[in-house]
Amino acid sequence: MQRGQTLRKWFWITAAGAVLFAACGKDNPFLPEVRQDNEVWIQSDGFNPKTLKVSAGTTVEWINKDSEVHLVDSGTPGNPTLLFTSTNIKPGSSWSHTFTKAGTYDYYCRIHGRTGTILVE
Ligand SMILES: [Cu+2]
Known part of the structure; x- marks a missing residue:
């Protein structure tokens, strides 16, 4: 694999990881919000x-x-x-x-x- 291709590959893996991380986070709009005790x-x-x-x-x-x-x-x-x-x-x-x-x-x-x-x- 060429250097440019390797960089592009890692760029996309990192981008996909960031999207997944955001989707699993606390502010995920797809998860129902939980009312706190107060x-x-x-x-x-x-x-x-x-x-x-x-x-x-x-x-x-x-x-x-x-x-x-x-x-x-x-x-x-x-x-x-x-x-x-x-x-x-x-x-x-x-x-x-x-x-x-x-x-x-x-x-x-x-x-x-x-x-x-x-x-x-
Ligand atoms: Cu009212």
């Missing part, structure tokens, strides 16, 4: 999970997996508790809040009225 996914049908159990000191992250803007507000529709209020959570973005004390924290989407609970132990 995450609430905002989906078109509501908060997932509807009740999230965490330990005190956990930073809970609401991730908007929907195509609409959502806004997380503590309390229940019509009865906000003013403990936490998110900014507008746009599709693909997220908002976080750290829960330092044990308790049951109800929240809802101020735009759509859907409800959820954070159970802090």
Whole structure:
């Protein structure tokens, strides 16, 4: 084999390896994403999970997996508790809040009225 051919061969082997490596990686779009223990996914049908159990000191992250803007507000529709209020959570973005004390924290989407609970132990 000629030197040029050998180089080309190794180029393609390296390129194929890089593509395979990327495909097997964490951000592989072909693999389903896994929700982390401190995450609430905002989906078109509501908060997932509807009740999230965490330990005190956990930073809970609401991730908007929907195509609409959502806004997380503590309390229940019509009865906000003013403990936490998110900014507008746009599709693909997220908002976080750290829960330092044990308790049951109800929240809802101020735009759509859907409800959820954070159970802090
Ligand atoms: Cu909403």
